[in-house]
Amino acid sequence: MDLGPSMAVTVEAIEDQAPAGAGRKKLGAGAWLAIGWIVGLGVLAVIAPWIGVPDPTETFPEYARSGPSAAHWLGNDGLGRDLAARIIYGTRASYIVGFGAVAFGLLIGGFLGLVVGFFRGRVDAIITPLMTVLLAIPQFVLALALVTVLATPQRAGETINPSVRLGVVVLGLGLVSIPILGRITRATTMAWSEREFVLAARAMGAKQFRIMFREVLPNVVPAMLSIALLGVGIAIVAEGGLALFGAGVQLPTPSWGNIIATDKDQLARSPHIILITSMVIFLTVMALNYLGDVVVERFDVRESVL
């Protein structure tokens, strides 16, 4: 039966709403591209040893500082190591730093923000000023100081376990992200805790912690996720900054930051080293930021309807 165009639109509109849970928006090409880039790099980094990626520490002196070639697709660094291999293996350290630091910050900062935003009162009066103080110290200096004190050889001959160093970098950047993530979680939690459904849950006899975790937290998660994705990008870039001060991931383990830091002097002679690595960082951070926006947009619908 031909319904005519206006009828068809109506039917479509009804079908659009009708099935429970089916009316989800599509993600869009940009989001898939961003997810593909981030996940693809991660997968590549994990399976690198089995797909013929050269050892990132192996030097090819004859290729030192040379640009892209058939044998070495992205060229070689100052010592002749394969740049593609270093970037791919560097993804491991950079991802661990980026996601690890934010996960750490989110776990502690997010929890504190949730508790403080939900209960307010005395806990708020104690914890929030502490976070503000932490926020007042220059973030980068704080992270740098932590790494320098905790994981830098203090005497000649002393060596630091590379994974301890990596852990301290994660810890330093994570600590710095606590107040940022905490404050955003607190503000969002406060707004949601005012809603009537929180009172309704209380009126049905739910315990405070139950309300906090099961009623408020699911509403706060989108905001936390969005800012966390931005945070991952910031942490990856910050590791690069630490590397320039010699406080990043320890060589010879590659990270995007120390690839740039090691060959910063080669910028005039063979700019491809820094340009290509920077491009990878740039694309990754952009993908993360874009995904952050997608998260906000996707969950925004609900609020406008309610």
Added chain:
Amino acid sequence: MSAPHVVDGPAPTGLPGAGPLLEVRDVRTQFSSPRGKVRAVDGVSFTLDRGKTLGIVGESGSGKSVLSRSIMGLLPGNAERTGQILFEGRDVSDLDPEARRALWGPEMAMVFQDPMTALNPVLKVGRQITESLRLHLDMDKAEARETAVELLRAVRIPEPESRINAYPHEMSGGMRQRVVIAVALACGPKLLFADEPTTALDVTVQAQVLDLLAEQQRQRYMAMILVTHDLGVVAGRADDIAVMYAGRVVEKAPTRTLFSGMRMPYTEALLSAIPKLADPSHTRLNAIGGRPPDLVNPPAGCAFAPRCPYAKERCHQEQPVLTETAPGSGHFFACHYPVGSPENAEVADQLEAKRLMSIAPPPPPLLQGEGPEGGEV
């Protein structure tokens, strides 16, 4: 205590027993504000029997919502409450949080005003119903789900089996309010607070929701406190009506008595503010002049005196106490010169004349060519 029977069934939840279900004695609730103490509820007492409905009527800021929340114990941190609340003869006014949580749900529950905000937008409606079932009644997952479907069916939600998996934003306002009611009814409360349950809804949906509440109340033998600013909402549905003004009950009577023989000028003013179908179109509405008093510095004497057409010197100085018209009548009012008393006759006549003027047909235009007699011949 045996688990209340949840779904409509043979055993109603609030069986008749000795004594009233709820007794409220001199409840006062104050909020501390930068300007001073706000006396939101100022000495309210009443009793409510099982299965009965008390309508609480008043304009915005009269303390009606705060009263219901004071009784339930759902007040914000800056509130201070005194007075006694006896639920089934037990003093529940100063329970610790743990005991209070046990009370909320199976004993008393609340239907909130705005279904748009009273449901959690990120949880499926089914979960919002089953949560309290599993918590209070120790049901397992399947049992709770089945009960939730039955509850949704009881509140007349079509296709409850699939709707249980819907999110609040996939439902209309009326349906959401039904879900809110289902959530409140889930544990079979003996006392239901309905805090302006229909204010946010369309008029057509209002009647459906109110009928639904009345039906559920009958089936469960549940007492209800229906808070509203709309006398029309409580007219056919409440057994008793309490009119509140400035945090006090100013008149309380069985519904029929209140409408036929109100004594308090405020009630009269509220009733005359309702447009009547019999009035010709374009009749001016009888608004109550002025505004409710400042609850930080309430006026001396009767709080309604500044707006009362009958107010005399005494009303501004001496606060009237709630007195019963005749012993045992159940009709209480707080007024020095109640409606119909001889002191008011003159003012009442003036008001009546004004009302007649307002509904009188407009005078015929002057200098009409034909007189009325000539035209008819």
